[in-house]
Amino acid sequence: MKRLLKKDELEKMVADLMENYDVIAPVLKEELIAFQPITRTDQILWDYPNSLKPVKEFFLPPREVLFRFKQGKAEPMSPAPKKRLIWGSRPCDARSLLLLDKVFLDETKDIYYFEKRENTLLIGLSCSDPQESCFCTSFGSGPHSKEGLDLLMTHLKDGTFVVESNSPRGEELVKGRGRVVNTKDEERQEKVKEEAEGKIERALQPDSFLEKLVNGFGSPYWDKACLQCISCGICRYLCPTCHCFDIADEDSERVRFWDACSFPNFTKMTSGENPRHTKRERFKQWYNHKFNYFKQNHGVFLCVGCGRCLRSCPVKIDFREVLDRIPAQTASPGGKG
């Protein structure tokens, strides 16, 4: 069901929801766009490119206490947060959660992630102004994709929004607010959508990445491709789909932290052995995990095309170029890896 709401009607809706939910929304924080819990509706940004950090931190926090130890016994932290609502998430970030679900909600469910997912409603905001670094349409998403969202809001650029429900929970939220859309509203929505999609100029060919990665696994290309990388890990941290973590104890707490495959310690064992002992191997791992292994194991690429890795790389590595330049060659031994 699609409804049309004015901005002040949406603000009223948020204010009402704040009674029952912790509302997390994009705000301006020290000149950066960040998702954080809000207390007033006038904090919400209604027009923004994308947040610096993805919303994954609300499901897989950078630092999360799993247990407290008492007399050597582990007491689980109560993982259930208050009911939450993320307001204004971009469709690319919503899709990333569906990919993370494949890791954390498989047959061995991660209760910490599960409870946060269950307790959180996702209200999306269509992207009207994709950037040069965006390529969501190459990875099964789009600036107006509803996938993974409870509601999707699309700004018609005159202070009114088409609000489309995509789940029973979403439908419940918007029921009785604003008015039902008419044909004209829908035509305008379609126009905004086409305009947005038109701004994404570059279409990638992910299937060709898979083939190149498999066949070029042992290629000397990687010796040079990795040189520019300073192994800072920012692409991994800011990636909405990167989920590798470490578990360590701090005093009497067991804590889970974000980790990154670019760091030598990620695979280095106490014995000193390190299966990925060169920067070349660590650099390659990231590309292979996203565009080779995950695709083979789960049938989808581990990327949503948000472009954060390109925008934030301090040495300007463009992963599209890295993949494009892998020399096409016939199968190398062991390339199945």
Next chain:
Amino acid sequence: MENIYLPHPAIIKEIIQETKDVKTLTLTFEDEGLQKNFAYLPGQFVEFSIGGVGEAPFCLASSPTRPGYIQCTTKKAGKVTQAIHDLEVGDRVGIRGPYGNSFLLEGLKGKNLVLVGGGIGLAPLRSLIQYVLDEKDDYGKIVIIYGAKTTEDLVYKKELEEWGKSPGVELVLTVDPGGEDKEWKGEIGLVPSILEKVNPSPDKRMLITCGPPIMIKFVLFTAAKMGYQPKQIVTTLERKMKCGLGKCGRCNIGRTYICQDGPVFTYKQLEDLGADYLA
């Protein structure tokens, strides 16, 4: 819903000092029901916790054919193993698992076996040795080749004697050149060369090896030279692992997560995994 990261309280019942820096710990779960139902197979591993210090993966060195307890053998090397070595009988630790696959691959039953171990790499093989000794009718002749740097570094010394006396078992011990002492009656030489010298025929036989990576590498080459087919050679891999459940992302070789699809692989499987292992 079960909390997959929750370590289950276990009590240390016995500590065996194997060498100056290797100890074997005998543990029982505090929860009797869990102790009774804790099912595992040789080759599987657990995550061993000391609250406030950390968690590390260790293979189970005991065999499910000897129920009532589990055992882990650890070498003092890092933060967690240091803390394990400071533990005393009666202390409480945490265990979760078991994880991974096992040595009891299809095709092991009914075969002759040669088990090739180096240093503390004998720990997972010990689980298998106990298992096959307890289920002897299911297996053929057994050759055990075990080496360490020096005589001081050999683990399970008492048990080695017992294995050597078991019918149908040939035990060959070796130490690296210079590692022998005056009483030493075993071989002197690196494990792969002793394997070649003993030369157990690959006929109806599986070779299972565990030890330092460099030893495993040369055992694989030596065995291939001796006529063993890649599918007759089995090893177990060590990787850094945090979750044991294929989520934390670090133990993969290619698309394969060692904590779930391993740690036990045939050489054939390792060849198929490809360049990431052999590079």
